[in-house]
Amino acid sequence: MNRRVRNSTAGMALALAFTSPLASQALTIPDDWTARLDAPQEFAVGQDVATGEWRYVTMPPGWHMTTTSAGVSVFPKHRTVHGRWALEVELFLLPNPSDSAFGFILGRAPDAQGEARDLRFLMRRDGAVAFRDNRSDDPKVATLWQADTTGALAHDGTSVTKYVLRAVHESGHLVFSVNGVERFAIAIGGEDPVVIPGFRLGPGLNVHIARYDVIEPLAPARVRSGG
Secondary structure (H helix, E strand, C coil), X not given: CCEEECCCHXXXXXXXXXXXXXXXXXXXXXXXXXXXXXXXXXXXXXXXXXXXXXXXXXXXXXXXXXXXXXCEEEEECCCCECCCEEEEEEEEECCCCCCCCEEEEEEECCCCCCCCEEEEEEECCCCCEEEEEEECCCCEECCCCECCCCCCCCCCCCCEEEEEEEEEEECCEEEEEECCEEEEEEECCCCCCCEEEEEEECCCCEEEEEEEEEECCXXXXXXXXXX
16 A cells, blocks of 8 residues: 655654754764765765765664765675565655666675676656666666556655565565565575665655665465466
């Protein structure tokens, strides 16, 4: 279910938090996280974020990120997952978003040829989703953009819209869900890469991350048929 925060106590509280003086907030990336920039960018320190700058504001228990002309990916420094795992993020997409993608990025160590690689579960403001397998010299889309045929997930451009994204690796599949609805499942056979579970924000976006959970379940895996 899509939830838009409009003309409500929650919406006003979020708006105040996003526009409150930055002196009361932590304009820094926590020591146990690192950022990877798509292109050289300055870190914004004033109230406004100019073209060519980006911002990360710590707002416990979450954080706030703003991008302008280039995207940013953030990763925990000392956390990896493999085997069975899940990622879940609760985020609020602010007004006037670009059409750039946002979502999970799973960082991997360079392969034997020294090529960087990452896996991405992505969403756009129109509700479309995709899975991307990126290599440094040969990016490819593993799934084409899959539209949200119901229109329930589309951001209207003016509201603060809440999304819950979830990525799961189990039973030989990578699965991506939005707001509790499974959007795609990709069979990967016996591949079980060790990955760093990060968050990806494309250019021209402004989001508040309320919750970012890394889950390593103990219960038995769900059995999938087919694929």
